[in-house]
Amino acid sequence: DAVEFVFPEYCECGLQGRLVRLPGEVAYFCEHPECPWQLRRRIEHFASRNAMDIEGMGEKVVDQLVTLGFLKNIASVYELHQFRDKLIELERWGEKKVDNLLEAIEESKKRPLHRLIFGLGIRFIGEGAAKILAKHFKNLDNIMKASKEDLTSIYEIGEKMAESLVRFFTDPKELEIIEKLRAYGVNFEEKEEFVTIGKKLEGLTFVLTGELQSMTRNEAKAKIEQLGGKVSGSVSKKTSFVIAGANPGSKYSDAVKLGIKILNEEEFLELIGEEKPKDNFANKPESNTLFD
Ligand SMILES: [Zn+2]
Known part of the structure; x- marks a missing residue:
């Protein structure tokens, strides 16, 4: 054998x-x-x-x-x-x-921040998580200052990742290396990579509630913003549409009370010009790390 x-x-x-x-x-x-x-x-x-x-x-x-x-x-x-x-x-x-x-x-030295974060080799932080952190915090100093709670408040960042980040950015040996990178002129800022593609949703304000099957909430937000729309955290008379996924929260009933138009996921995809994926629609979004 x-x-x-x-x-x-x-x-x-x-x-x-x-x-x-x-x-x-x-x-x-x-x-x-x-x-x-x-x-x-x-x-x-x-x-x-x-x-x-x-x-x-x-x-x-x-x-x-x-x-x-x-x-x-x-x-x-x-x-x-x-x-x-x-x-x-x-x-x-x-x-x-x-x-x-x-x-x-x-x-x-000119690489965007998410590449630097990935390159630092922080446990549990893969490319996907690095991109989310860069987009959310905009520069390395904000990530270094972030508490575990700040980090886990981001939809895609779990406990393990947050703990790993805090551990990394409080390790004197790592901080010494980071300060050297700064002194040598390595870019610590995230440049705007997500350019506005069109103005299809310009002037419209969206509120997201519940879980979407085809994308994460942050992805939906990014798509709306790419098309010129705005995403708000609460429903008001100024809200144009509420996008309701599975298990919607109180924002759904707020929308009903205020008479705001509610879109389901399919209607939302149609609005942004995306087809409903046929094969893996039921699959959950890919995880951010292959580690563990
Ligand atoms: Zn060894």
Whole structure:
């Protein structure tokens, strides 16, 4: 019989660090903060395509630069230019390769905030959660200041994620790295990526109540805003439409009392010009993290 491969639970570093995997990542990394292998994985993750997208900074390069002592943490990526002359002397490098890498590193400072959040490698925070945090808080300082309650008040952010964020942003070692990133000019702000597509819903105010099947409430809000509409938290005479999903709350009865037009999900999708998805309509929205 074939022997089944069992993935080791602990890292080879001998520091008794458990091997874990970041959301959206293939590679495992060691949980021990002083693990030399963890450092490689974290820098690789930081530089990866969906994070800071630093071209030329793959696994082999990170491994070499950590081994030679040029990289000590994710912030030290932005100190590499100080070693330009030494890097050029390395085997299989040379001026062109070094300058291309340094240019890619410089370029990565402009990445939008959600890529930085994802790149920091915070437990339970995958790409989806990073985008939600960036969109909601607009800059890194607001996220760093947020309490567990502030964080869990966001529809998609659960307890585990909130606790992980608070733990990360109160860890002196992480804060030191973040302050270095700031000093090196890494962008901490979310630029407006969600451009208004059209003005189809301009002048209209919407109130959402209950659960929609085809999208989360934040997604519905984003769609309305993309089309020029506004979303309000309470029903008033100024409300144009109340969109009612399953198990609507008191906003539904408020709408009835005030005679506000109520749309069901299908009518809402029709209004925004989206077809009701046929196949996976009953599926719940995808979770934000593959971790755990
Ligand atoms: Zn380890």
